[in-house]
Amino acid sequence: MNSLKYIVFRIGNQDFGVPVSFVISIEKVIDLSDFPQMPKYVKGLTTIRDAVVPVLDMSQILFNRTLETNEDGIIILIDINGSQVGMMVNEAKEILDVPESEVKEIDGLFSQNASYLIGVVRANDTLINLLNPIEMLQNIDGIDEIIEQSRQTVN
Template identity: 30%
Template sequence: MQVVVFRIGDEQFAVETSKVQSICDMMNITLVPKAPSHIKGLINLRGIIITILDINLVLNMKSANTEEQNIIILNLEDEAVGITVDSVDEVLEVEDGSVERVVSDKEKVFIKGVINLKDRIITLLDFDKINI
């Protein structure tokens, strides 16, 4: 399987390329009054309105002080949803056997496993399991 590797703070995460619609540079995000805290706002991408998630809140991470540089647009069920990330690092070819499953608590069912490479560990996320 192929994955897109991205960085949030000092951590690396990945999502399967089959879920990625596009990757774009950071753009103006319109805030939505009274939206849930994990909704950062909306963007207009070539005439399509896309909801942007605050992935730091979803992953229960502190926001890094770095400037977010990219938006990854994901295909989730019937909807396109964006996440802001510090950077998109690379596209990797990963063998299914190299993804180690992790026993996680019920709150983190969106962690599909970890990709254990020689020099680093990348957390593989399953965005279909994230409640929006």
């Protein structure tokens, strides 16, 4: 039976998973710099392993509300086709091994409005929404320009 590994993270009181294959590292939020004229979903820029990366507010992207964080916020650094992006979340919880047969596809209205959702899985009596980070980024207006601007930023 085929299975995939997901990093499970929390935003507010909901759990999400992103495939481990996209994750570079999980970092504590430190030294987040504002970047002028950025959309609400960009929390700022940070330097991780000598790379300047944009940090996205996952609560803003998924729920259209600002992530309530403190200094304990977490950045999940992902790589999408050679571009590094930080996803700011409340907490990273675990690595979950998910058999493909247990992933339930989302259909109807939800799938039309959220093409970046792979499906849902139940683990530890909790529903976990599984995200496709490639689809998610493709649905964010202006993300390519933001990634390019962060690459051009000099420390």
